[in-house]
Amino acid sequence: MTTQKVLMCGNEVLAEAAVRAGCRCYFGYPITPQNEISAYMSKRMPEIGGVFIQAESELAAINMVFGASAVGVRAMTSSSSPGVSLKQEGISYIAGAELPAVIVNVMRGGPGLGNIGPAQSDYFQAVKGGGHGDYHQIVLAPYSAQEVSDITFLSFDLADQYRMPVMILTDGVIGQMMEPAVIEKKEVRNLLPKDWALTGCRGRKPNVVKSLYLGDKVLERHNLKLQERYRQVAAHEVRYDAYHLDDAELIVVAYGICARLCKSAMNDLRAKGMRIGMIRPVTLWPFPSRIISQVAGTGKSFLTVEMSFGQMVEDVRLAVNGKSGVHFYGRGGGEMLTREEVLKEMERLYAQLRGGKNV
């Protein structure tokens, strides 16, 4: 493959970008709407001398990632909502063992087995820690095929740099939609050699990969080390796009596929003279709280738009901290928001705001 523009679905772009990012072990278990990732990897991994395994379960797949990562290999697993729930134990162990890993969740409708429609209702699980313990994973939410590629390259570097799990959070539409993309690495990071990996200890002290820490305050010390790392991530890795914050009276906050709808609606309404702006979080953890906090205040209101019944809106409220009104619009259960309904809600809220009513 060349680095020319290709027309591929988000799932395939993700798989190819992972291969080019150096992923050499992929473990998966089938579930719609992410099967294109596994299908692509089953063909591609043997071509490059990598490993593709269709595991016996999601639990097995995430623990295979644990194993591959422990020996220093770039490894990835992917699934969709119900399958990602099953991986949570493994993710917590990987976080505890300070291992890099890339986990993909192509979200579908829930709860339970739900349906196969696109959704954003796994936000809580992804950013608040679906597994047990005081851990975080970096969560990245692309909104186009091109960004799927860019974020996939970035995810492997972030995972290695901070030795922690990174989740790529997309949805059924981003996964299934074909769109032009150039699959190439854009950012270069200087990464340290993986001197912690289990590579055979002849001539050196054995390395230990574990998440069990017994003894007086040993686990607390381990946790404090992790917390310090999370602070570093929060300080250096926040990513977002911001539009028209200078004059905006209504600021829309949306990520992933919703952000596309909102951006297009915002552009139409601005053309009619409405002062609407937008913040598009690219990292959901760490969340772009600072920019939201900075712009919050008198004369500004926020509208969070999600394909859920209100999850990210809680982080927006925390960042706003009472300085502005925070509104919510969304739908769930695997139903796709339309551009028209988002536009109507933005228009309605803006008019209400301008009318001086208490918003």
Add this chain to the structure above:
Amino acid sequence: MIHEEIIIAGFGGQGILYAGKVLATAAMREDRQVTYLPSYGAEVRGGTAFCHTVIAEEEIATPVVTDPTAAVILNTPSKEKFEGKVRKGGLIVLNTSLTGDIHKRADAAYVDVDATEIAERLGNVRATNMVMVGAFAGRARIVPLEALVSASAELLHGAKKEIIAINEQALKEGWKIGHG
């Protein structure tokens, strides 16, 4: 400003998804913004297959087409499903070999194409989809014929030369009808 939201629909096996991909690939090579979304719901085998293709100059808000500017319809169940959904002033391309030529909409433009017959005459009924895409593009003028021909060949890389050649012929025949 170009902004086309196209539904291509027929039955499974008519190459509906391929038709959408040819159109989308041609648009990409012309440096347009483009999205393509197959129906990935739990479709019944032999049921209606359709795909959404959006071609635009500006960034595309959503790949999901709810208010199509055009429908390319390859069989009767798809005509029943989508003829009424095309927006006012939109374009409906009918494969009259299978759908007949009754026009239910007075507020939309029609292109009637004997696409299945044309494809059979060219030697491969499976090229019906390319006749239809050619006819649509010939009328809508959003991508040139040459771009469609090379997109079709690009997507069929490794296929037999005869098949690529028939597809090219099918696109050209369709284009002539659409262009009028």
